[in-house]
């Protein structure tokens with residue numbers, strides 16, 4: 001097996017890469033990185049000194065690929081499958097990359113800021129930064145809510161890299177402030193993402209780790225009961 005993925009099952013950016021791998025049943029060797037463990041962290045930093053995951057290692061081509069979007073671009077180029085993660089048409093590819101950037105920078109990053117602030121040592125929190133992140137997240141969700149009124153997937157009717165980015169970002173954002181009632185189109189889109197077998201598998205594998213998630217309320221996956229477009233909402237348990 002030539003591909004290895006360094007990741008953590010709770011990490012939203014790692015979910016994004018895992019969805020892409022599972023979409024095309026791309027074989028890879030998983031390496032779970034435990035940043036709390038000195039040996040695991042040091043071994044990972046030898047592979048990628050920046051220390052952020054996911055990182056893909058391709059032994060056959062002797063390539064190390066960091067950054068979730070670059071990993072998906074690399075897979076689309078070198079290990080394509082039935083789901084075309086990046087369209088071949090240049091304009092469609094641009095739309096996909098734009099949506100990928102939007103979900104990463106304006107949904108995932110502010111969501112992470114809000115969540116990771118809870119992990120900071122007492123007295124070292126950043127309330128101003130968290131307020132800014134909350135405002136950015138609301139603006140982004142408002143724009144996406146309008147956009148998703150007429151789309152099945154992030155860029156239209158075909159599942160792509162942009163949906164790999166959207167799934168974990170929206171999943172965790174919904175645990176901070178549930179979409180139902182406020183962002184109904186986004187809520188339905190999230191339901192479709194959760195019903196997608198690739199993301200359902202990622203969430204199932206993350207389930208044992210949710211106890212470590214620094215939330216007041218832990219996320220729980222509610223499976224679609226009949227019509228995937230309408231169900232699949234996330235409930236939060238107290």
Ligand SMILES: N[C@@H](CCC(=O)N[C@@H](CS)C(=O)NCC(=O)O)C(=O)O
Pocket residue numbers: 011012013014035051052053054066067068069104
């Ligand atoms: N731009 C990067 C972001 C990666 C990222 O922020 N990963 C987080 C986990 S979701 C991480 O490695 N956190 C550990 C740390 O910052 O020490 C990507 O798209 O892969």
